[in-house]
Amino acid sequence: MVAVLALVSGVYAYWKLSSPSQSSPATSTVTAYPIEFGMKLNKTELAVEEPVVVRLYLKNISNRSVVVSFIDSKVFDFIVTDANGASVCVWSFWKGYLMAPVSKLLHPGEVFNQTFWWNQTYNSVDFLDKYRQQIPSGTYSVEGLTAPSFTAFYWDGETPVWPSMYYQGESTGVAGVLCTQKIIITLG
Numbered sequence: 001m002v003a004v005l006a007l008v009s010g011v012y013a014y015w016k017l018s019s020p021s022q023s024s025p026a027t028s029t030v031t032a033y034p035i036e037f038g039m040k041l042n043k044t045e046l047a048v049e050e051p052v053v054v055r056l057y058l059k060n061i062s063n064r065s066v067v068v069s070f071i072d073s074k075v076f077d078f079i080v081t082d083a084n085g086a087s088v089c090v091w092s093f094w095k096g097y098l099m100a101p102v103s104k105l106l107h108p109g110e111v112f113n114q115t116f117w118w119n120q121t122y123n124s125v126d127f128l129d130k131y132r133q134q135i136p137s138g139t140y141s142v143e144g145l146t147a148p149s150f151t152a153f154y155w156d157g158e159t160p161v162w163p164s165m166y167y168q169g170e171s172t173g174v175a176g177v178l179c180t181q182k183i184i185i186t187l188g
Contacts, residue, residue, distance in 0.1 A: 028180040034062030037178040039144030056144045057113035060106035067167040071149035073098040087124040101166035137188025144180040151175040
């Protein structure tokens with residue numbers, strides 16, 4: 001019985017260690033003071049059809065409170081490109097967003113994030129004929145972006161900040177799309 005248990009444990013350990021889905025997480029960040037924008041992927045080597053978990057975040061890296069604001073509920077996006085540079089997935093493609101402003105107060109060191117699960121299917125104007133079909137094994141790159149309406153303001157310490165308002169205050173000089181560096185992933 002002990003020998004069988006040892007054999008099963010050894011086979012399981014070998015399988016877990018040699019599986020391509022056991023790669024470590026990867027992070028890419030860009031700084032536009034007082035904001036750090038980042039993307040974290042759960043893995044860089046995944047089995048075909050294994051979900052890719054993409055976490056996008058904004059972090060206040062200053063010693064003052066900052067309000068991040070967007071004109072609608074589209075806050076983050078990400079793009080997956082193949083080895084030829086064609087977009088196989090633009091997360092926001094075919095998605096609707098509430099046309100209401102979004103604001104989030106971030107105190108020093110605080111983070112605002114959203115997590116997305118991509119199931120490795122086509123979702124791009126470059127491949128309309130393959131929409132929602134499984135992409136083939138291969139190497140791809142993932143890039144995170146903020147929505148074009150992104151702005152950051154220093155908080156005055158008094159004005160209430162509601163999630164459904166567009167806050168405007170002292171400008172931090174940060175506005176527009178922030179992009180992370182691409183992270184390479186391998187599927188299959």
